[in-house]
Amino acid sequence: MNEVERTVPATEEGRSLTVRIWRGAQDGEFVSYAVPWRANQTVLDVVTEIQRRIEPALAYRFSCRVGVCGSCAMTVNGKPRWTCRSHVGHVHEDGVLTLEPLRNLPRIKDLVVDMSGFFDKWQQAGGRFSGTATRHDPPAAVDPYSRKRRLADAAIECINCGVCHAACDVVAWKPDYLGPAALNRAWTLVNDERHAGARDTLKRALADGGCCACHTQGGCMAHCPLGLSPTGSIAGLKRLALLEFFKGGR
Amino acid sequence: MGLRSADRHQAYLAFLGHRISGLALAFFLPLHFLVLGLALEGQARLDGLLAFAAMPAVKAAEWALVVLLALHLGLGLRLLAVEFLAWPGARGARLHWIGRAAGFALSVGLVFLWSILRG
Ligand code: HEM
Numbered sequence: 394m395n396e397v398e399r400t401v402p403a404t405e406e407g408r409s410l411t412v413r414i415w416r417g418a419q420d421g422e423f424v425s426y427a428v429p430w431r432a433n434q435t436v437l438d439v440v441t442e443i444q445r446r447i448e449p450a451l452a453y454r455f456s457c458r459v460g461v462c463g464s465c466a467m468t469v470n471g472k473p474r475w476t477c478r479s480h481v482g483h484v485h486e487d488g489v490l491t492l493e494p495l496r497n498l499p500r501i502k503d504l505v506v507d508m509s510g511f512f513d514k515w516q517q518a519g520g521r522f523s524g525t526a527t528r529h530d531p532p533a534a535v536d537p538y539s540r541k542r543r544l545a546d547a548a549i550e551c552i553n554c555g556v557c558h559a560a561c562d563v564v565a566w567k568p569d570y571l572g573p574a575a576l577n578r579a580w581t582l583v584n585d586e587r588h589a590g591a592r593d594t595l596k597r598a599l600a601d602g603g604c605c606a607c608h609t610q611g612g613c614m615a616h617c618p619l620g621l622s623p624t625g626s627i628a629g630l631k632r633l634a635l636l637e638f639f640k641g642g643r
Numbered sequence: 644m645g646l647r648s649a650d651r652h653q654a655y656l657a658f659l660g661h662r663i664s665g666l667a668l669a670f671f672l673p674l675h676f677l678v679l680g681l682a683l684e685g686q687a688r689l690d691g692l693l694a695f696a697a698m699p700a701v702k703a704a705e706w707a708l709v710v711l712l713a714l715h716l717g718l719g720l721r722l723l724a725v726e727f728l729a730w731p732g733a734r735g736a737r738l739h740w741i742g743r744a745a746g747f748a749l750s751v752g753l754v755f756l757w758s759i760l761r762g
Pocket residue numbers: 607608609661662664665666668669670672712715716719720722723
C-alpha cells in the first residue's frame with residue numbers, strides 16, 4: 394500500500410501516535426497521520442485533531458461525544474467501537490491506530506457510512522411503536538416487575554449505533570438479514586404491553602431474514618458498548634417462533 | 644474486510660467448531676451409509692472395506708470423526724439450551740458450556756483411543 398505521511402509536531406514529551414485512516418469510499422487507501430500522543434484522549438479526539446490541524450477534508454460523524462447519540466461508531470484496530478468512549482491508551486497497538494468505517498454498511502466517504510439501510514431494517518422488523526391511548530388517557534400502569542417488562546428493560550437502552558450490526562457475520566453473509574439491532578428492538582416491542590402492533594412486529598421478526606437466520610455467534614453481544622445482549626433477545630424471538638409453529642400460527 | 648481473527652471470541656469459536664464438525668460429518672455420513680449398505684450386499688466387498696478401515700491412517704480419520712461428532716453434539720446441545728431455555732441472566736449465553744463440550748469431545752476421544760489400543 395503506498396501510504397502518505399502527514400504530521401502535527403509532537404508534544405513536549407515527544408511521543409507521537411500513528412493513525413492510519415481509510416480515505417475514499419468503497420475504493421480508497423489508508424493514509425497515515427502522526428499526531429501528539431497525549432495522556433488522556435479518546436479515538437474521537439484524535440480524529441478531530443487530525444481534521445482540525447492536518448486534513449480539513451476528512452469526513453467522520455459524531456455528535457454527543459459521551460456515548461449517548463450513537464453516531465461516532467467506527468472500526469478501530471479491527472473492532473467496531475464507539476470512538477467517543479474509546480480511550481486511546483486502551484485500544485492502540487504499539488502506538489498505532491487503524492481507523493476504518495463500520496463494516497456491513499455502504500461507505501460514503503472516509504469514515505462515514507450510509508446508515509439508511511440499517512434504519513430501514515428497524516422498520517422492516519416492525520420496530521415502530523403504535524399506541525392505542527390518547528393524551529386524554531391516564532399513563533399506562535406497567536408493573537416494573539412483571540416478566541415482560543423485565544425482558545424489555547434488559548434490551549431497551551440501545552442507541553442505534555450499529556456496532557452490533559458491524560460485528561455480525563450473518564449480516565455480512567446474508568445482506569437481507571435484519572440484524573441484531575433491529576431484532577433487539579423488535580423484542581422490546583413484543584414485550585411492551587402498550588404496543589398495539591405486537592402481533593405484526595412478531596410476524597415480521599419471524600419472517601425470512603428475521604431471527605431464525607441468526608447462528609448465535611454472539612458477536613453482537615461481545616461488542617455492544619452498552620453490554621446489551623441482542624443474542625439473548627433473538628433467542629427470545631426464536632422461542633416465540635417455536636411456540637407459533639406449534640400453535641400452527643405460521 | 645473481516646473482523647480480525649485475534650478479535651474473535653469464545654462463542655465465535657464455538658460457531659466455527661460446530662460448522663466445521665457439521666460439514667465434516669455431512670461429508671462422511673454418505674460414505675458411512677455406503678459401507679453399511681455393502682454389509683447387506685456381500686461378504687467379500689465388505690471384508691475388503693473392513694480391511695481398508697483397519698489401516699492406521701483410516702483408523703486415525705475415524706477417531707477424528709468420532710471426536711468431531713462428540714464436539715458437534717456438545718456444541719449443538721449448548722445452542723439448543725441457549726436458544727430454548729431461559730437465560731440465567733441478561734448476558735448469560737452459557738459460554739462455559741463451550742469448554743464443557745470441548746472437554747466432552749476430548750474424553751470421548753480418549754475412550755475411543757483406549758479401546759483402539761486395547762485392540
Ligand atoms: C448428534 C446430535 C446432533 C445435534 C444435537 C446437532 C445439532 C445441531 C444444531 C443445533 C445445529 C444448528 C446450528 C446453527 O444454528 O448454526 C446444527 C447444524 C448442523 N449440523 Fe448438526 N447436530 C447433530 C448431528 C449432526 C450430524 C450427524 C450431522 C452430519 C450429517 C450434522 C450436520 C450439521 C450441519 C452440516 C449443520 C450446519 C452447520 C452450520 O449451520 O453452521 N449434525 N446441528
